[in-house]
Amino acid sequence: MTPLDASWLAEHPLPPPGTDLDKNSRGHVVVAGGSEAVPGALRLTGEAALRAGAGKLQFATAERLALPLGMLVPEAAVFALPANPAGELDAAAGDALCGYLMRCDTLVLGPGMGPDAAAEAILEAVLARPRATLSLVLDAAMIGAATDLAAQIHAHEGRIVLTPHPGEMMRLMGCDETRIADDPAGLAQEAARRFNATVLFKGTETWIACPREGLLRYPGGGPGLATSGSGDVLAGVIGGLMARGAVPRLAAAWGVWLHGEAGRRLAERIGPLGFLARELPAEIPRLLATIR
Template sequence: MTDAQRLDSRWIAANPPPVHGDGTTKNSRGRVLAIGGSRMVPGALRLTGEAALRAGAGKLQMATIESAAMGLGLLVPEAAVLALGEDSDGEIVGERCEPLEKSLDTCDTVVIGPGIGSSTAAAAALRLALSNRRDDMTLVVDAMAIGCARDLRGALAGFRNRLVITPHHGEMATLTGRDEGEIADAPEAIAVEIAAEYGAIVVLKGSETVIAAPDGTVLLYGGGGTGLATGGSGDVLAGAIGGLLSRGTLPPVAAGWGVWLHGQSGRRVATTSGPIGFLAREVPGEFPRLLPQ
C-alpha cells in the first residue's frame, strides 16, 4: 500500500473531470441508469438521480418498482422512469424486462442499490445489470447491493477497473465477513484489500472517508461535517459518482470528485442551514457551483 494522499484542493485542481465544450449533446454528456427503490423507500432514487444530473450527466433513467414509478417520475421530470415488477413486500423482482434491457444496452453508467431493502431484491437487480454487461459501461454498487457482491464476485470480474463500491462500515462488514470493529481499526488496509480483490475503487464512508484503488493508492477525505450523517446522504454520493463516471471521468477521479463534491456541498449547505438538520436533497444543488466550467 502506498502512502495515503489527502483529498484536498490541490488534488482536485490536479485531477479535473472532463469539461464539455461547444457541440456537446445530452447523450455525449453521459447517460445514467439508476436501479433501486422499494415501497418503504420510494424516493431514494430521486436523491441519486438528481445528484447524477447535478454532477453533469446529460440523461437519466430510473428503474424502480411499478407502484413508485409514476410518483418518482413526477418528482424528477427531467428523467425517464422504468416500472419494474415488485413482490408482496414492495421490493424489486428480478424478472427480465425489455425496457430495462434496452436501457442497459444504451447507458454509460449504472448505479444499483439505493432504496432497496431486501438482499434478494438487490441481488436480482445486480444480476440483471451483470447479465447485460458491456465493455464501455461503468458500474456503481451501493447500499444493499454491496453485500450481494460477495456471491457475484465472478460476474463482477467483467467490470474490473470500471467498478466503484461505496460501503459504510456496516456494509463493508457484510461484504468481507468481518465485524465493524475490525473495519474501524484498519479502514485503509481493508479498503485496499477489497479494491484489489474486486478490481474496484472502494469508497469506505465514515467521519474520514477512505478511497482505495486496486494498485494500493489511497485518498483520505476528512468529511463534510456531521450534517451529512443523515438519511439519503449515501444515495446522493452514489449518484454524484455515477454522474461523473457517465461523463467519461476515470473511476479513481470520479470517486474522488464525488466524495469532494458531496462533502464540500454539505459544508456549504451547513453555512446557511446550520450544521445539523439540513436534508440530503439540499446537497446536490451546490454541485454546479463547485464543478469546473
C-alpha cells in the same frame, strides 16, 4: 496515503465538457432501485447525477412507483420493473433492467432497495453482461449482494465503484467491527483488490482505494452529512461524473469531495446539523465551477 483536497483535484481534473449542445455527449445515466418503503431515494440519486453534469437521466423502479417518480422528476424518463408483494424489486427485475442498458453509459444500482428485494439475483443478471462502455456504481443493498460475486465483478475490468459504509463493509468482507475500527485503510485496499474495483469506504473519514493506484483519504464533510438520503446523493454524483467520462477512481474522488464540501457549505449557511439530503445537489454545480 494521499489527502483528497482541492490541490489534488486541480491536478486531476475532470474531462472537460464538450462544446456541442447534445445532451447525449454528456452521458446517459440509469438509476435503478427504490421500494415502496423508500420511494423518494431515486429522486435524490437522479437529481445529483444531473447536478454533476450528466446529460440524460432514466429511472428504473418498482412498477407502482414509476408514475409518481416521473412526475416528481420531470427531467427523467421512467421504466417500471417487476416488484414483489413487499413492494421491493423481485428477481425478474434483473433481466428487465438489462433491456434498458444498451445505450446507457453508467448504471447506479441499489439506492432505496431494502432487505426484501431480490438484490443478488438482480445483480447477477446485470453483471452477466459486461460491456466496455458501461460503468456501474453499486450502492446500498447491492453491496451485500456483491459479497459472493467477486469473479463477476472482476469481469468488468475495473469499471465498478462500490460504496460501503461500515455495516455494509462488514458484510462485504466478512469482517467484524474491530477490523473496521483498527484498519479502515487496509480494509478498503483489500476490498479493492478482491473485487478489482474502486472501493469508497464511507465513515467519519472516507477512504478511496483502487487496485494499482494510491490510497486517497478525505477527512469528512461534517456531522450533518450523517442524515437520511445523504448516501443516495453521493452515489448519484459519482454516477453523473462517470457518465461524463471520468474513470471510476477519479469520479469517486471528485464525488466524495463535492458531497463533503456541499455539506460544509450547508453547515455554514444553515447550521452544522439539520440540513437535508435533498439540499446537497444544488451545491454541486457551484463547487464544480470553483475548481474548474
